[in-house]
Amino acid sequence: MSIYHFLKGLFTGYVVNFQKRLVAFNLTMNARKEIKQVFKNSDIPKLKPHEIKEAKAFFKSKGYKLNNTYWHRFYKYMNGEFHKDYIPLDIFRPLIEPKLNRKIYWPALLDKNLTSNLFKEFNQPKTVISNINGFYYSDDKIVSGAFAAEKCNQQKTAFIIKPTVESGRGRMVKKFTIDNGKTSIDNLKVIDLFKLYKKDFIIQKVVEQSTQLSALNPSTLNTLRVVSYLNKEGVVCILNTYMRIGKPGCDTDNVSIGGIACGVDEDGLLQKNGYTKKGQGNGKGILLKTPTGIVLEGYQIPNYSAVNEMVKEMHVLVPLFKIISWDIGIDINNTPILVEYNTFYQNVDLQMFNGPLLRDYTDEILALGLEA
Amino acid sequence: MYHFFKMLLTKRILEGKQKLIQFNTKLNAKRKIKLIIASRNTPRLTQEEERLAHSFFKTRGYKLNNVHWHMHLKAVSGEFYANYIPEDIYRPLIDPKLNQMTHWPALIDKNLTYNLFSEFNQPKVIVHNINGFYYVNNEIVDEYNAIMACLKHKDSFIIKPTVESGKGKLVQKVTLNTKNKKEEQIRLQKLFVVYKKDFIVQEVVSQSETMKALNPSSLNTLRVASYLRQDGSVHILSTVSRIGNPNSSTDNYSLEGIICGIKENGDFKDVAYTKGKKIQASPSGISFSACSVPNYQSVKKVVKALHIKVPYFRIISWDIGIDIKDDPIFIEYNVYNQSLELHQITNGPMFGEFTDEILRIGKLSNTRQSD
Numbered sequence: 001m002s003i004y005h006f007l008k009g010l011f012t013g014y015v016v017n018f019q020k021r022l023v024a025f026n027l028t029m030n031a032r033k034e035i036k037q038v039f040k041n042s043d044i045p046k047l048k049p050h051e052i053k054e055a056k057a058f059f060k061s062k063g064y065k066l067n068n069t070y071w072h073r074f075y076k077y078m079n080g081e082f083h084k085d086y087i088p089l090d091i092f093r094p095l096i097e098p099k100l101n102r103k104i105y106w107p108a109l110l111d112k113n114l115t116s117n118l119f120k121e122f123n124q125p126k127t128v129i130s131n132i133n134g135f136y137y138s139d140d141k142i143v144s145g146a147f148a149a150e151k152c153n154q155q156k157t158a159f160i161i162k163p164t165v166e167s168g169r170g171r172m173v174k175k176f177t178i179d180n181g182k183t184s185i186d187n188l189k190v191i192d193l194f195k196l197y198k199k200d201f202i203i204q205k206v207v208e209q210s211t212q213l214s215a216l217n218p219s220t221l222n223t224l225r226v227v228s229y230l231n232k233e234g235v236v237c238i239l240n241t242y243m244r245i246g247k248p249g250c251d252t253d254n255v256s257i258g259g260i261a262c263g264v265d266e267d268g269l270l271q272k273n274g275y276t277k278k279g280q281g282n283g284k285g286i287l288l289k290t291p292t293g294i295v296l297e298g299y300q301i302p303n304y305s306a307v308n309e310m311v312k313e314m315h316v317l318v319p320l321f322k323i324i325s326w327d328i329g330i331d332i333n334n335t336p337i338l339v340e341y342n343t344f345y346q347n348v349d350l351q352m353f354n355g356p357l358l359r360d361y362t363d364e365i366l367a368l369g370l371e372a
Numbered sequence: 373m374y375h376f377f378k379m380l381l382t383k384r385i386l387e388g389k390q391k392l393i394q395f396n397t398k399l400n401a402k403r404k405i406k407l408i409i410a411s412r413n414t415p416r417l418t419q420e421e422e423r424l425a426h427s428f429f430k431t432r433g434y435k436l437n438n439v440h441w442h443m444h445l446k447a448v449s450g451e452f453y454a455n456y457i458p459e460d461i462y463r464p465l466i467d468p469k470l471n472q473m474t475h476w477p478a479l480i481d482k483n484l485t486y487n488l489f490s491e492f493n494q495p496k497v498i499v500h501n502i503n504g505f506y507y508v509n510n511e512i513v514d515e516y517n518a519i520m521a522c523l524k525h526k527d528s529f530i531i532k533p534t535v536e537s538g539k540g541k542l543v544q545k546v547t548l549n550t551k552n553k554k555e556e557q558i559r560l561q562k563l564f565v566v567y568k569k570d571f572i573v574q575e576v577v578s579q580s581e582t583m584k585a586l587n588p589s590s591l592n593t594l595r596v597a598s599y600l601r602q603d604g605s606v607h608i609l610s611t612v613s614r615i616g617n618p619n620s621s622t623d624n625y626s627l628e629g630i631i632c633g634i635k636e637n638g639d640f641k642d643v644a645y646t647k648g649k650k651i652q653a654s655p656s657g658i659s660f661s662a663c664s665v666p667n668y669q670s671v672k673k674v675v676k677a678l679h680i681k682v683p684y685f686r687i688i689s690w691d692i693g694i695d696i697k698d699d700p701i702f703i704e705y706n707v708y709n710q711s712l713e714l715h716q717i718t719n720g721p722m723f724g725e726f727t728d729e730i731l732r733i734g735k736l737s738n739t740r741q742s743d
Contacts, residue, residue: 004399029374102503104535108478118487133472135604135683142604142680165474234505234512316512317487319505 024094031090035070044077051082058084062366064091071351078275078284078352085356089348092357096369100322101343109318112164112202112340113137119314123337125204128152128159134199149190153178158206160251161185161193165200172197175206175251207337210330212302216290220246220253223339224264224307225350226326228315229361236312239323239359242350243270243301248291260287262296263353268304272297275353302334310336323365394464401460405440412648414447421452428454432731434461448645448717455721459712462722466734470686471707479682482534482572482704489678493701495574498525502534504569519560522573523553531563534570542567545576577701580694582666586654587630590616593691593703594634594671597715598679599726600686606676609687609724610715613640613665618655625714632660633718638668645717666698674700687730 038044047055052069059066071088075081087096109118113132116124129148130137136148143151152159155178162173176183176193183193194201206221213222227240247258255261255276263271274287274296289295301307311326318324318341325346327339351357358365408414417425422439429436441458445451457466479488483502486494499518500507506518513521522529528547546563548556564571576591583592597609611634614625625631630651632644640663643650653659665671675690682688682705689710691703712722723730 002399002403005403008396026378029378033375105478105481108475109484111475114479114488133683133686134602135600135680142683144604230505234514319503319512322503 024098027094028090031088031093032068032070035074035089038074039070044073047073047076047082051076051084054084055086059091062363063370064095064366066091071348075352078286079273079355081355083356085358085362086351087348087357087362091369092348093345096365097323097344097346099369099371100365101324102320103344105320106344107165109320110165110341110343111200112162113200114164115338115340118317119338122310122314123331123335125160125207125337125339127202127204128155129203130164131194131197131199131201132164136194145191145194149194152190152203153181155205159203160206161197161201161203163197163200164202173252207329207339208332210302210332210334212300212334213330215292216243216245216294216299217248217253217292219248220250220259221329221339222246222253224301224326224328224330225261226307226311226328227346227350227357228311228324228326229358229365230315230319230322231361231364234316234319236315237361238308238311239361240350240354240357241307242353245274245290260290261350261353263350264301264304268301268307270296270299270301271353273353302330303336307336310338314338314341322368394468397464398460401458401463402438402440404459405444408444409440412444412447414443417443417446417452421446421454424454425456429461432728433735434465434731436461445713445716448648448650449720450650451720453721455723455727456716457712457722457727461734462712463709466730467687467708467710469733469736470730472684473708475682475684476707477535479684480535480705480707481570482532483570484534485702485704488681489702492674492678493695493699495530495577495701495703497572497574498522498529499573500534501564501567501569501571515561515564519557519564522560523548523556525575528576530574530576531567532572532574533567534572577693577703578696580666580696580698582663582698583694585656585658586613586615586663587618587656589619590629591693591703592616593693594665595631595714596671596675596690596692597710597722598675598688598690599723599730600679600683600688601726601729604680606679607726608672608675609722609726610719611665611671612714612718613644614714615644615654625711630654631714631718632663634665634668638665638671640664641718666694667700671700674702678702678705 047069051072055069055072056066066088067090072082072086075086108114113130116127129151136143136145138148138151158175158177160173160175163171174185176185178190181189183190185193188196209221216222222243222245225242225244226238229237229239231237241264243262243264244253244255245260245262246253250257250259253259258277260274260276262274265271272288274290276285276287288297307328310328314326315324321343323346325342327341329337329339331337348357356362417439421442425439425442426436436458437460442452442456445456478484483500486497499521506513506515508518508521528545530543530545532543533541579591586592592613592615595612595614599607599609601607613632613634615630615632617628628647630644630646633641635641640660642661643652644660645651652661671692675692678690679688685707687710689706691705693701693703695701715722721727
């Protein structure tokens with residue numbers, strides 16, 4: 001046996017283990033960096049000593065060490081409520097998410113070119129052109145770039161173009177129209193727009209959204225972020241839902257670019273407070289109305305029960321991920337429409353509008369996070 | 373401080389990791405061939421042959437560090453070609469440029485291929501186990517109901533892991549004793565424990581009479597290598613028939629199965645190979661020169677249609693059976709760690725007319741992988 005293979009046999013276990021720890025450490029540090037940014041130049045009051053004690057005791061009793069209470073402090077500041085079982089991001093991302101969701105299937109199963117096939121019996125935006133690994137597809141057939149561009153030119157509609165992998169926070173998601181062969185994105189020709197995205201992107205028709213949701217902000221597809229959990233009995237439970245409402249003039253509804261997030265209750269009614277970037281609204285970033293003047297509290301999401309049903313049916317198709325954040329729109333017929341789903345690097349800040357993330361499944365999920 | 377060092381070192385660490393993976397792949401391939409050569413006392417090439425092989429790769433921008441693969445392939449097939457592709461060049465340098473690692477092994481998962489290739493003929497599924505969840509008729513059931521679904525099925529079935537069952541690892545044919553249900557229930561329970569999770573239970577394929585005649589105990593499949601070119605056309609590089617050993621339920625060459633090259637028109641080549649020997653007839657006595665793959669043109673058509681569904685991978689090795697109606701039936705596909713050996717022993721240099729094109733792709737930088 002060569003020296004290399006001998007050493008490899010000796011060290012592979014240690015190296016793989018070390019890599020896992022490094023990844024977990026990196027996720028922890030990134031999460032802390034994010035929260036510390038929030039605290040910078042902010043006057044967020046500290047928790048009371050008994051609250052800190054409660055939070056630490058709670059996690060200790062579940063087998064976790066709570067190194068800090070940043071997230072508890074932040075969420076209490078935003079919504080006025082302290083809950084010991086808020087799940088901090090620096091516990092969720094490095095410890096829980098990897099135990100619930102199988103990383104070898106990520107990002108492959110999230111590829112938007114694939115999800116149209118994976119969830120083919122569900123309502124999804126109509127694909128005009130896909131680019132998969134540099135190959136253009138139209139109606140499931142490989143076509144040339146020129147054909148793909150011409151197909152877009154011929155359609156009198158608004159389009160969305162987006163990368164099919166890792167378009168988190170609306171990165172590179174752009175709405176455009178075509179006039180005389182030129183797109184509304186920097187006046188680029190369609191073929192030049194394709195070159196900007198290089199490969200692995202999708203062009204879809206803009207979804208005509210429900211009138212009730214369009215009223216919240218007409219320029220964006222205002223989506224629901226639904227967090228579901230597939231428990232060990234194979235039952236899908238909806239943990240948490242919130243509504244995202246885009247900023248006027250923007251293409252996407254992401255809060256990071258000025259959108260509003262608002263909790264949704266079990267009956268599909270919006271809660272009182274909408275949350276946006278700091279400095280807006282009441283200074284903390286809390287709004288009671290949308291920029292279009294609609295009062296958030298009690299606003300009904302149309303056909304809300306169908307949203308939950310759809311999520312439950314979809315989740316069983318991808319049991320490789322036990323906790324998923326789904327982005328669901330509602331179309332002009334008030335039918336839920338799948339936009340995308342997220343399995344890694346999910347955000348837990350919805351806790352500031354909806355309370356603790358894991359709810360009735362807190363103990364079960366925290367226990368899973370500790371399994372070997 | 374952590375983020376400062378991270379910014380400084382991340383790129384270097386990732387580059388180092390890629391080089392280590394490449395190095396590891398290369399050494400694994402070298403180890404494999406050294407073991408083969410040592411065990412068979414493989415004769416050396418002539419000086420002229422060595423010179424030709426080195427020169428061929430040098431002119432394409434590659435350094436041929438050894439001629440072990442050329443030696444082995446010549447020793448088995450009796451033929452020398454300068455453009456045999458050594459696996460210690462293919463696996464570390466060419467494979468990663470042609471096949472997207474981010475989509476592997478996810479897209480190879482046999483549970484997923486039922487969805488991915490839903491419109492293609494595939495073995496009928498009795499039970500899926502996906503991440504520990506049992507599925508019968510696309511609905512989640514408990515273990516008891518999964519076992520009952522298997523017991524209801526009176527014939528034998530195949531059980532296999534859905535990821536990495538390469539070389540027939542853990543692929544088992546199970547025949548039930550339907551008279552003693554209670555005992556069989558316990559037996560299945562224990563079997564499921566062995567497989568843990570991520571496995572599939574399928575009906576045994578009733579195979580074509582022609583293929584069955586070669587060896588009745590195994591599903592004798594075709595290993596078809598296809599290449600997706602930049603212009604979107606799919607080409608069949610090589611087809612090899614794999615025939616199982618009598619009493620084996622799988623047809624793997626590594627388990628003393630037989631391989632025989634298939635010509636363009638579907639005829640078997642006159643000579644087949646099994647662990648170090650050339651043979652002219654199957655274990656059941658059928659002469660290969662008299663054999664032909666039934667409905668071979670459909671096999672090629674199906675492979676071309678399958679390949680455009682997964683353009684993430686530009687070189688794929690497909691395992692295709694022929695069922696009782698002589699229709700092609702998709703078994704599985706292979707992307708990473710594909711064996712070039714079967715193809716090159718039986719059919720000569722793997723890439724054929726696309727050799728230069730593919731070798732050129734292997735030299736492209738990671739950011740520019742279009743030819």
